Amino acid sequence: xxxxxxxxxxxxxxxxxxxxxxxxxxxxxxxxxxxxxxxxxxxxxxxxxxxxxxxxxxxxxxxxxxxxxxxxxxxxxxxxxxxxxxxxxxxxxxxxxxxxxxxxxxxxxxxxxxxxxxxxxxxxxxxxxxxxxxxxxxxxxxxxxxxxxxxxxxxxxxxxxxxxxxxxxxxxxxxxxxxxxxxxxxxxxxxxxxxxxxxxxxxxxxxxxxxxxxxxxxxxxxxxxxxxxxxxxxxxxxxxxxxxxxxxxxxxxxxxxxxxxxxxxxxxxxxxxxxxxxxxxxxxxxxxxxxxxxxxxxxxxxxxxxxxxxxxxxxxxxxxxxxxxxxxxxxxxxxxxxxxxxxxxxxxxxxxxxxxxxxxxxxxxxxxxxxxxxxxxxxxxxxxxxxxxxxxxxxxxxxxxxxxxxxxxxxxx
Numbered sequence: 001x002x003x004x005x006x007x008x009x010x011x012x013x014x015x016x017x018x019x020x021x022x023x024x025x026x027x028x029x030x031x032x033x034x035x036x037x038x039x040x041x042x043x044x045x046x047x048x049x050x051x052x053x054x055x056x057x058x059x060x061x062x063x064x065x066x067x068x069x070x071x072x073x074x075x076x077x078x079x080x081x082x083x084x085x086x087x088x089x090x091x092x093x094x095x096x097x098x099x100x101x102x103x104x105x106x107x108x109x110x111x112x113x114x115x116x117x118x119x120x121x122x123x124x125x126x127x128x129x130x131x132x133x134x135x136x137x138x139x140x141x142x143x144x145x146x147x148x149x150x151x152x153x154x155x156x157x158x159x160x161x162x163x164x165x166x167x168x169x170x171x172x173x174x175x176x177x178x179x180x181x182x183x184x185x186x187x188x189x190x191x192x193x194x195x196x197x198x199x200x201x202x203x204x205x206x207x208x209x210x211x212x213x214x215x216x217x218x219x220x221x222x223x224x225x226x227x228x229x230x231x232x233x234x235x236x237x238x239x240x241x242x243x244x245x246x247x248x249x250x251x252x253x254x255x256x257x258x259x260x261x262x263x264x265x266x267x268x269x270x271x272x273x274x275x276x277x278x279x280x281x282x283x284x285x286x287x288x289x290x291x292x293x294x295x296x297x298x299x300x301x302x303x304x305x306x307x308x309x310x311x312x313x314x315x316x317x318x319x320x321x322x323x324x325x326x327x328x329x330x331x332x333x334x335x336x337x338x339x340x341x342x343x344x345x346x347x348x349x350x351x352x353x354x355x356x357x358x359x360x361x362x363x364x365x366x367x368x369x370x371x372x373x374x375x376x377x378x379x380x381x382x383x384x385x386x387x388x389x390x391x392x393x394x395x396x397x398x399x400x401x402x403x404x405x406x407x408x409x410x411x412x413x
Contacts (some may be wrong), residue, residue, distance in 0.1 A: 004300035007319040013109035014281035014288035014364040015049040018376035019209045021362040024239045030271040031128035034069040036078050037226050038273035039124035040216050043083030045209040046275040054084025058085035059111050059119040060091035062370040063100035068129035079122050082216045082224055090241035092206030098333060098394045099402035101371020107297045117279055123274035125366035127153060140218055147378035159398060162303040169305045171259030177342045181260040184337040185249040188265035188361050191334060195241045195358025203357055207376050210236040240268040242361045254365035265337035270364030274372035285342035290379035294320050300399045308401020309393035310346040316403045328387025331374040334393035375404060380410035
């Protein structure tokens with residue numbers, strides 16, 4: 001139906017393996033590392049864990065939102081080459097802001113219908129290296145004229161169409177759905193506590209690849225490297241989860257005087273990268289991490305962009321012939337607490353199935369990479385608890401929502 005969104009079903013697609021770096025706070029140990037080098041790190045690691053050589057890859061798909069290095073145009077190509085992929089294999093840059101990780105998987109699954117047998121999907125984001133930039137000074141500076149250098153990271157959070165920043169769109173949802181500051185802080189507190197408990201229990205050990213200083217060689221070409229900031233040693237776990245309580249969250253000032261969103265109930269700003277290998281489920285020589293069944297993406301009003309996951313999930317379920325009750329777990333990206341609560345209220349989701357290991361409020365949201373984290377974490381939860389179906393979803397700045405349906409290949413009734 002025209003204007004109802006886009007739905008894609010995948011008959012024989014699977015995520016063979018997936019890994020990520022730790023998510024590290026803005027200005028932390030990964031702050032000086034190019035997203036290309038973070039991408040190479042996870043690209044090499046996901047192939048090694050799958051027991052595959054780079055020569056087995058037929059397609060490279062990579063995403064990153066910020067122009068975080070002068071060679072940013074080359075990000076997909078260099079990630080592929082330095083990960084060991086054959087020189088003849090093409091690379092493509094993918095961008096759907098916060099849903100870029102989902103879009104990578106969608107495009108990989110679509111490519112399997114043609115000649116591609118194995119796709120390397122990589123998303124890498126350096127929020128710390130977002131530039132201080134100007135777009136109007138190519139011709140120089142006029143005497144007494146305005147100097148227009150701005151913080152790209154800060155300005156990118158503003159949507160000029162409705163004239164609102166992303167925090168204000170969540171405040172809009174809080175008003176529409178009757179969400180109080182206390183309710184929003186309570187959700188954020190629970191997210192932090194769940195994430196801290198999951199970290200202490202080793203929930204993400206299998207998906208995290210430790211990062212240290214490293215050189216990447218490519219015969220006949222210049223070497224690339226990871227150099228950690230502040231003389232950091234090996235970085236092996238997410239840095240943002242920490243103890244908090246309602247009293248501490250309540251003391252924080254709202255970003256907008258008439259709103260409910262604060263620094264404590266909005267997503268953390270972090271650096272990180274993630275990678276996945278996507279191929280045909282029928283080609284798996286060992287159990288796949290998860291099957292990719294379908295995706296849905298819809299547009300919503302920019303001033304209420306955070307509600308996007310709700311219609312995307314509805315479309316996904318409707319076209320897939322499933323109900324909310326069929327889904328064992330939901331992972332919905334926590335851009336802001338009010339945004340997730342609005343989606344949960346709209347869909348009538350219970351907290352026992354939603355973000356049970358916490359979310360981006362506690363872990364952080366490295367824009368392009370979050371979708372891959374959501375899917376790999378969800379896939380491991382389904383396997384651990386013998387659940388069949390899971391849905392990962394995210395809102396998208398500008399007014400979109402995207403959702404991905406996955407299935408546990410090891411599920412037993």
